[in-house]
Amino acid sequence: xxxxxxxxxxxxxxxxxxxxxxxxxxxxxxxxxxxxxxxxxxxxxxxxxxxxxxxxxxxxxxxxxxxxxxxxxxxxxxxxxxxxxxxxxxxxxxxxxxxxxxxxxxxxxxxxxxxxxxxxxxxxxxxxxxxxxxxxxxxxxxxxxxxxxxxxxxxxxxxxxxxxxxxxxxxxxxxxxxxxxxxxxxxxxxxxxxxxxxxxxxxxxxxxxxxxxxxxxxxxxxxxxxxxxxxxxxxxxxxxxxxxxxxxxxxxxxxxxxxxxxxxxxxxxxxxxxxxxxxxxxxxxxxxxxxxxxxxxxxxxxxxxxxxxxxxxxxxxxxxxxxxxxxxxxxxxxxxxxxxxxxxxxxxxxxxxxxxxxxxxxxxxxxxxxxxxxxxxxxxxxxxxxxxxxxxxxxxxxxxxxxxxxxxxxxxxxxxxxxxxxxxxxxxxxxxxxxxxxxxxxxxxxxxxxxxxxxxxxxxxxxxxxxxxxxxxxxxxxxxxxxxxxxxxxxxx
Numbered sequence: 001x002x003x004x005x006x007x008x009x010x011x012x013x014x015x016x017x018x019x020x021x022x023x024x025x026x027x028x029x030x031x032x033x034x035x036x037x038x039x040x041x042x043x044x045x046x047x048x049x050x051x052x053x054x055x056x057x058x059x060x061x062x063x064x065x066x067x068x069x070x071x072x073x074x075x076x077x078x079x080x081x082x083x084x085x086x087x088x089x090x091x092x093x094x095x096x097x098x099x100x101x102x103x104x105x106x107x108x109x110x111x112x113x114x115x116x117x118x119x120x121x122x123x124x125x126x127x128x129x130x131x132x133x134x135x136x137x138x139x140x141x142x143x144x145x146x147x148x149x150x151x152x153x154x155x156x157x158x159x160x161x162x163x164x165x166x167x168x169x170x171x172x173x174x175x176x177x178x179x180x181x182x183x184x185x186x187x188x189x190x191x192x193x194x195x196x197x198x199x200x201x202x203x204x205x206x207x208x209x210x211x212x213x214x215x216x217x218x219x220x221x222x223x224x225x226x227x228x229x230x231x232x233x234x235x236x237x238x239x240x241x242x243x244x245x246x247x248x249x250x251x252x253x254x255x256x257x258x259x260x261x262x263x264x265x266x267x268x269x270x271x272x273x274x275x276x277x278x279x280x281x282x283x284x285x286x287x288x289x290x291x292x293x294x295x296x297x298x299x300x301x302x303x304x305x306x307x308x309x310x311x312x313x314x315x316x317x318x319x320x321x322x323x324x325x326x327x328x329x330x331x332x333x334x335x336x337x338x339x340x341x342x343x344x345x346x347x348x349x350x351x352x353x354x355x356x357x358x359x360x361x362x363x364x365x366x367x368x369x370x371x372x373x374x375x376x377x378x379x380x381x382x383x384x385x386x387x388x389x390x391x392x393x394x395x396x397x398x399x400x401x402x403x404x405x406x407x408x409x410x411x412x413x414x415x416x417x418x419x420x421x422x423x424x425x426x427x428x429x430x431x432x433x434x435x436x437x438x439x440x441x442x443x444x445x446x447x448x449x450x451x452x453x454x455x456x457x458x459x460x461x462x463x464x465x466x467x468x469x470x471x472x473x474x475x476x477x478x479x480x481x482x483x484x485x486x487x488x489x490x491x492x493x
Contacts (some may be wrong), residue, residue, distance in 0.1 A: 050270025064236025
């Protein structure tokens with residue numbers, strides 16, 4: 001169970017020269033893999049949930065107008081908002097039951113076994129490794145377009161992003177989450193300023209000004225690309241909410257997680273729903289859906305009716321950089337915690353879960369960061385990497401929703417400090433919509449979907465051949481699953 005590294009035997013565990021007891025070896029293993037508990041309260045967790053997502057309000061979603069028009073994207077965003085709301089309520093229940101850094105992997109591990117846990121954890125890692133890599137490219141583009149310090153987008157800017165922000169995470173989780181909260185607050189205030197300015201120019205007639213494709217089934221001015229356009233717009237409707245499901249990954253660093261996590265997740269989701277509504281409607285209504293369709297900076301364009309910068313558009317432009325930084329920074333955090341939990345339990349190489357004196361998983365931060373920087377500098381294709389991330393996300397959503405259903409049916413007696421409103425019906429809605437969104441990714445970027453499947457195949461090969469035979473039974477998620485198996489055995493007796 002130990003990872004082969006030298007560690008000091010706890011006092012009294014064994015006489016000098018004797019082999020340490022299994023319990024002492026286990027304690028030494030876990031002692032080197034602990035996070036700083038009690039660092040995050042309700043406000044920091046709510047900020048974390050919004051930070052994961054806020055960059056998606058500034059850009060990305062507008063490409064959905066090219067797939068479904070205003071009406072198609074509106075319906076897609078509403079359905080994806082419903083999916084995330086149902087998923088968040090389902091995850092809140094499971095996070096209160098199992099408040100560990102494993103998050104979705106831990107929930108699926110108990111409900112679906114080791115294979116289900118690994119499938120879920122790998123899908124989450126795909127999302128949280130590729131999304132920051134893509135966002136780093138967008139940060140580079142913003143730095144160049146804003147002419148900040150005369151820098152141009154390129155590998156030096158990308159490297160600076162990873163080095164600076166990973167450095168803050170290595171400093172400590174409390175400091176990192178407070179930094180994230182400040183940057184996120186700036187971005188949210190800017191979105192509200194944008195909405196106030198845009199609604200002064202609002203015209204309902206501008207919403208449906210995209211030309212109609214009369215060959216598409218069910219096409220009209222509100223659905224210019226027909227009924228199928230609604231489905232194709234699903235991945236872009238997700239941009240208003242993508243990442244909020246990562247809040248439970250902070251469980252081991254949270255004060256009173258059983259109470260705090262559900263409240264923070266619900267609060268973050270409420271903020272995101274409001275921001276999505278006002279941002280989407282205000283941007284399309286201020287200048288027209290056609291004008292902000294796939295432009296990269298839809299909020300800026302919405303505030304420039306003559307194409308010339310205004311005071312408000314400049315404010316939003318700079319705030320867009322703050323939104324990107326907030327999401328980049330928080331997604332690095334989420335990826336490191338998921339990698340930490342999978343490594344601590346032996347699903348991935350165990351050395352990746354070692355923590356520093358400041359209780360930060362330093363290799364869990366540095367290794368994904370190095371991989372993300374390499375992918376960003378090598379490919380330069382942020383849109384493709386985000387599409388791969390979305391594909392991984394939808395797989396994890398389906399498996400996490402299924403985990404809630406299985407746990408409710410299989411273990412109704414399990415103590416649940418928080419219970420999902422609507423119970424299994426709520427998680428079933430999330431499951432159906434997640435599967436629909438998964439299929440929709442093939443309509444948008446088939447190559448990205450197959451790239452994600454290729455990564456999945458390699459990871460599953462590693463698990464099947466090697467790591468599933470070397471799991472760490474003392475890891476919290478594994479102990480939780482073992483307890484369930486023991487209780488089931490007793491009930492049969």
